[in-house]
Structures are given as structure tokens and as C-alpha cells.
Amino acid sequence: MRIVIADCSVDYSGRLTAHLPLARRVLMVKADGSVLVHSDGGSYKPLNWMSPPCRLTEAEPDEAQAQAGVTGVWTVQNTKTDDRLVVSLHExxxxxxxxxxxxxxxxxxxxxxxxxxxxxxxxxxxxxxxxLVRREYPTAIGPVDILAKSAGGASVAVEIKRRGDIDGVEQLTRYLELLNRDPLLAPVDGVFAAQEIKPQARVLATDRGIRCVVLDYDAMRGIDDVDSRLF
Amino acid sequence: MRIVIADCSVDYSGRLTAHLPLARRVLMVKADGSVLVHSDGGSYKPLNWMSPPCRLTEAEPDEAQAQAGVTGVWTVQNTKTDDRLVVSLHExxxxxxxxxxxxxxxxxxxxxxxxxxxxxxxxxxxxxxxxLVRREYPTAIGPVDILAKSAGGASVAVEIKRRGDIDGVEQLTRYLELLNRDPLLAPVDGVFAAQEIKPQARVLATDRGIRCVVLDYDAMRGIDDVDSRLF
DNA sequence: AGCTAAATATCGAAA
DNA sequence: TTTCGATGTTTAGCT
Structure with missing residues (x-):
């Protein structure tokens, strides 16, 4: 791991092109040749970077660059794609x-x-x-998280999310549409289970006759622990 | 920006719990108090981190910790949630x-x-x-990316994505349903255009009579460059 | 402020 | 190997 603190400007070209104006930054060069350009804020995401596999080559600045105060140029080239990161080092x-x-x-x-x-x-x-019927019940468009049967014998398809968003309701809707075509299963009820269910997702689910269940992870884990102790 | 290189172990608790065994790592402390724990590999994502807003407090190890070789303990506490990162520093x-x-x-x-x-x-x-009829053709549920007419005079609604996923097909389906209610436009054909179309999305689109078109960004940009030179 | 969609996403498991 | 879904996603755009 090599860490360089320097005034630099950075240019990236690949899927998009991006440019970082001259400023003081931290450059992190990992053992695999990947490079991270960090500033003193923002999240854990670097301002710019090059992912492995890639190769770092250091070069002297040309005359025009030297004139502009550049003391060194790093070129980080991805070895599989044509993504390229160019760091112009000043002080x-x-x-x-x-x-x-x-x-x-x-x-x-x-x-x-x-x-x-x-x-x-x-x-x-x-x-x-x-x-419980089974986990990861397979369908043509992907596995349903859980397939169960209710006390009345009706099939119940369950979609589980950590955060219940509209996407999850759409996903479950597609499963239900498909499962209800199967005469051996139909009618299949839907249950949308998540630690937290967004209001809009709840509205959409309710509108489609899908039941919402909020899961208490800590409580469930607690019961799990109790079971582990009993058996 | 503070950078510490040390042998350390790390524990995170919040949305999930995670643990990093003792090893030599780079700790980056940003001006806003956020902390990144990097190893000498992987991508730009740290092994573990704490996002702002948060506060770093340094403490002496207790007796048991000191016995285990700990020379200092960092506690990074998120100031809004109960997320917490604990770094036990050795050498x-x-x-x-x-x-x-x-x-x-x-x-x-x-x-x-x-x-x-x-x-x-x-x-x-x-x-x-x-x-081309127009870009961003307005509808009640949002603008369609492109509305065009085919050689035969039929309307064509185009949804553009960089990566063609099932969501995009759903979105286009909603647009088509709405547009086909307009007697001035109907019948409206659908085209799902993306740089890359996921197999499941393609199946769903085909099932709904939506045509899939894969876009070659580089080629399109190349032609664009040619045009730029000609005019 | 809250929500939705995109990202140079990354990462891991399953097929 | 490719595909697919989850992520402590993060981030930007929009209502």
C-alpha cells in the first residue's frame, strides 16, 4: 500500500469522462495496482478511482505540462477495458x-x-x-422466497426484503400472476414481509390484495436463540 | 485528513454486525469525523467504515484489552442512528x-x-x-424517452436504459397502456433500447410484444463524431 | 424533506 | 463463467 498526499488534477475516461480540478488530495495505490483518489469529505466512495485489473505507470511531464507546474504524471490503465485514469501531480x-x-x-x-x-x-x-412448503420455490422468472400454506389450505407466496420498497411489491405481483396460472397451486395469496415497509409500497400492496407483514429481526433472532438452547 | 497505519481489529454494529480480525490496515479519518478501514486489495470500497455524521472518540484500553495487546480503542458513533464502529488498535x-x-x-x-x-x-x-416525433414525450405518468413513427406510420414509444432490466420493461408497459388509449396515436408499438439487456427483461418484453434493441454506445458516439466533423 | 432512479456501482452466490 | 439479487449501498434528480 502506497499513500501519496499531493496537489493534483485527475482525468478519467471510460464509460464516461470525468475531470477533477487541481486540489490537495490523498492518493492510495493498492498492491494490485488499483488507485483511489480521496478528498477530505464525502462518503467512503473516492472522488475517482481505477479498479483492478490495472497497471500504474509513472512518467515525467512533457514541456507544456511542466510549464503548468506538473511534476509527474500517473497513467492507470485497466488491462481488460480501455478505462484510463490520468493523475497530474503538482506538489x-x-x-x-x-x-x-x-x-x-x-x-x-x-x-x-x-x-x-x-x-x-x-x-x-x-x-x-x-x-412451510419450501424456501426458494422455483418459477420461470426466478425463485419465490417462501411458499407456504395457510390454515385453510390456500397457497401463500412470500417475498422477503430488508427494506420493503415498491420494487419488491412489483416482484411479488409478477410471481403471483405466474403462480396463479398453476391449477395445482391457485389461488395463491401474497405476503410482503420486510423489516421496514415504505408507505407507498404498503399502499400498492394493499391495493393489489397483498398482505404486509413487518418482521422484527431482533425478536426473531431471539426466538431462534431460545430454540437453540432448548434443543 | 488523518491517516493511520496500524494492526487492528474492527467491530461494526448497526444494520448488521460485522467483525474484522486482527490485521495490518490503513485507517483514514476525514475532516467530518468519518472513518474508512482499507486493506491492500479489493475495490474502492473499504472493508468497513462509518459515514458522517459521526464522532470519533479515542480511549485507553481496559485491563483485559491491554492484556490482549490493545494500545488504544477508537469508537466511531453515528450521531443520528445507533450505528457504531469500534477499532481496537494494537501496534x-x-x-x-x-x-x-x-x-x-x-x-x-x-x-x-x-x-x-x-x-x-x-x-x-x-x-x-x-x-423522430419528439424526445421526452409527455404522458400523465411521466415522459416517454422517445416517441417515433415507423416507416408504416405507426407510433413507436421507446424506453432507453443503460442496463435493460425488468423495471424498464414494466415502465414501458405502463406508458404503452396509456398511449394506446389515445386514438390519435394508437396503435403504439414499444421498443426497449439499452446498452445491455438482461435475459429476464428480454423474455418479459418479448412476451408483451415489445421489441428489444441493443445500443452500441461507442458506435453511436463514433457516428456522432463523424456528423460533428461533417457539419 | 421525501421519494425514485442511476451508478465507472461492488459483492457474493447460484446456475 | 455468466447471471442475478442484495447492499450498512451512495448519489443525483425531482416532487
């Missing part, structure tokens, strides 16, 4: 390199897959007497 | 601060609006004899 305040080694990587917990697993285990959250 | 190799100032920001060029402009200029890409 360089710092240039240090450190060996970091390979990172052991991130351990995550608590995503949508977990929600699906938990709801499958606690299927009666959909209503008393509900039973 | 610190480097700790430097630099004043960067406010960045003038990125200048972009060449996105979806450009695709629309190019297709309007090269409307015969839809088929011989096609003529």
Missing part, C-alpha cells in the same frame, strides 16, 4: 509505502438470507396454522 | 495528519441523457424509415 507533500499483507476478510451477520431462514423456521408469524 | 506504525481543504468536486460527462440524445439523432437505428 507532492508525502509519499510513503507500507506492506500490509493479505486481509483475513470481513465476517458478516444479519442479512436477508438470515431473515428468510428465520421466517421459514417461524412460519406461523404469517398467521396461526401456516405451514 | 501503530504511522499516524499522520494533513490539511487538504475543500475539494472543488467532480465534473462528469456522458451518461443516459447522452444515449437518448444520440438515439434521437440516429433514430433509424430503430429500423429503416423511422422518424
Amino acid at each position: 507532492v507533500l508525502s509519499d510513503t509505502s507500507t506492506e500490509l499483507g493479505v486481509d483475513p476478510g470481513l465476517v458478516k451477520d444479519g442479512v436477508e438470507a438470515h431473515l428468510q431462514k428465520l421466517l421459514a423456521e417461524q412460519i406461523t408469524l404469517l398467521g396461526d396454522g401456516h405451514t | 501503530v506504525l504511522s499516524d499522520t495528519s494533513t490539511e487538504l481543504g475543500v475539494d472543488p468536486g467532480l465534473v462528469k460527462d456522458g451518461v443516459e441523457a447522452h444515449l437518448q440524445k444520440l438515439l434521437a439523432e440516429q433514430i433509424t437505428l430503430l429500423g429503416d424509415g423511422h422518424t
Whole structure:
């Protein structure tokens, strides 16, 4: 990992073209040759960057560039596409390199897959007497998160989201349209289950006869823990 | 901008919980208090981070932590949510601060609006004899990207995307339904135009009688350049 | 302010 | 390998 702090201007060309005017910035060069250009604000996203696979070449400025105060030019060329990042360095305040080694990587917990697993285990959250048919029930346009049966024996298709948006309702609507063509399943009711359901999504769902269920992740995880202790 | 290179472990809790085992990493502390944890690989995305608004507090390790080799603990707390990032520092190799100032920001060029402009200029890409009626043709549920007429005089509504997804087909379907109610326009054919069309989107479009057209951005831009030179 | 769509998205799993 | 959906998405545009 090489970190350079310098006054620089940056030009990118690839899917789009973009330009960064001269200013003081942090340049991060990773071991794989990728380059990140960071400012002292904004989010974790760099102002500009080049993703691997790519190669960094350093060159002296030509006469006109030198005249403009450029002391060095970095060209970062993607080795598979024609994406290119050109950094024109003016004053360089710092240039240090450190060996970091390979990172052991991130351990995550608590995503949508977990929600699906938990709801499958606690299927009666959909209503008393509900039973699980299967998770990832396959259809021609993709798998339905959960297929269940209600106490009355009707099929229930469940779409699970962390954040319930209009897109999710549209998705479930398509599944329902398809599933209801299957005489072995029809009629199929829809349930839109999410940790948080946006008002517009709720309105659309209700309008289409789709039931909304808000999932309490912590509570579900808690019950899961209790089960783990009991068995 | 403060940059620290150190052996550290990191814990995040918020929307999810995540843990980074002890390893050598780069910590970037921006002027707004946000923190980025970078390794020497991957993309521009940090291994872990805290977005502003947030506050960084540094503390001494407790006895147990000190016993484990921890020399300092950073707690980065989001000031609006209960998201929290905890960095346990072991050996610190480097700790430097630099004043960067406010960045003038990125200048972009060449996105979806450009695709629309190019297709309007090269409307015969839809088929011989096609003529442009207008871009951004207004309807009650929003403007259609392009309205054209085919050689046979039929109306053609075009939805343009950079990446053609199912959403875009749904959007075009809604437009077509509305436009076909207008006796002055009906019948209106649909064309789904994108740089890249996902298979599922293509299936859905075809099923609904919507034609798919893949746009070659570079070729269209090339022709545009030729035109620019001629006139 | 709130919502929707795009992104040089990135990332991971499944087919 | 390609495709597809999720993301602590982030970001920009619009109502």
C-alpha cells in the first residue's frame, strides 16, 4: 500500500469522462495496482478511482505540462477495458509505502438470507396454522422466497426484503400472476414481509390484495436463540 | 485528513454486525469525523467504515484489552442512528495528519441523457424509415424517452436504459397502456433500447410484444463524431 | 424533506 | 463463467 498526499488534477475516461480540478488530495495505490483518489469529505466512495485489473505507470511531464507546474504524471490503465485514469501531480507533500499483507476478510451477520431462514423456521408469524412448503420455490422468472400454506389450505407466496420498497411489491405481483396460472397451486395469496415497509409500497400492496407483514429481526433472532438452547 | 497505519481489529454494529480480525490496515479519518478501514486489495470500497455524521472518540484500553495487546480503542458513533464502529488498535506504525481543504468536486460527462440524445439523432437505428416525433414525450405518468413513427406510420414509444432490466420493461408497459388509449396515436408499438439487456427483461418484453434493441454506445458516439466533423 | 432512479456501482452466490 | 439479487449501498434528480 502506497499513500501519496499531493496537489493534483485527475482525468478519467471510460464509460464516461470525468475531470477533477487541481486540489490537495490523498492518493492510495493498492498492491494490485488499483488507485483511489480521496478528498477530505464525502462518503467512503473516492472522488475517482481505477479498479483492478490495472497497471500504474509513472512518467515525467512533457514541456507544456511542466510549464503548468506538473511534476509527474500517473497513467492507470485497466488491462481488460480501455478505462484510463490520468493523475497530474503538482506538489507532492508525502509519499510513503507500507506492506500490509493479505486481509483475513470481513465476517458478516444479519442479512436477508438470515431473515428468510428465520421466517421459514417461524412460519406461523404469517398467521396461526401456516405451514412451510419450501424456501426458494422455483418459477420461470426466478425463485419465490417462501411458499407456504395457510390454515385453510390456500397457497401463500412470500417475498422477503430488508427494506420493503415498491420494487419488491412489483416482484411479488409478477410471481403471483405466474403462480396463479398453476391449477395445482391457485389461488395463491401474497405476503410482503420486510423489516421496514415504505408507505407507498404498503399502499400498492394493499391495493393489489397483498398482505404486509413487518418482521422484527431482533425478536426473531431471539426466538431462534431460545430454540437453540432448548434443543 | 488523518491517516493511520496500524494492526487492528474492527467491530461494526448497526444494520448488521460485522467483525474484522486482527490485521495490518490503513485507517483514514476525514475532516467530518468519518472513518474508512482499507486493506491492500479489493475495490474502492473499504472493508468497513462509518459515514458522517459521526464522532470519533479515542480511549485507553481496559485491563483485559491491554492484556490482549490493545494500545488504544477508537469508537466511531453515528450521531443520528445507533450505528457504531469500534477499532481496537494494537501496534501503530504511522499516524499522520494533513490539511487538504475543500475539494472543488467532480465534473462528469456522458451518461443516459447522452444515449437518448444520440438515439434521437440516429433514430433509424430503430429500423429503416423511422422518424423522430419528439424526445421526452409527455404522458400523465411521466415522459416517454422517445416517441417515433415507423416507416408504416405507426407510433413507436421507446424506453432507453443503460442496463435493460425488468423495471424498464414494466415502465414501458405502463406508458404503452396509456398511449394506446389515445386514438390519435394508437396503435403504439414499444421498443426497449439499452446498452445491455438482461435475459429476464428480454423474455418479459418479448412476451408483451415489445421489441428489444441493443445500443452500441461507442458506435453511436463514433457516428456522432463523424456528423460533428461533417457539419 | 421525501421519494425514485442511476451508478465507472461492488459483492457474493447460484446456475 | 455468466447471471442475478442484495447492499450498512451512495448519489443525483425531482416532487
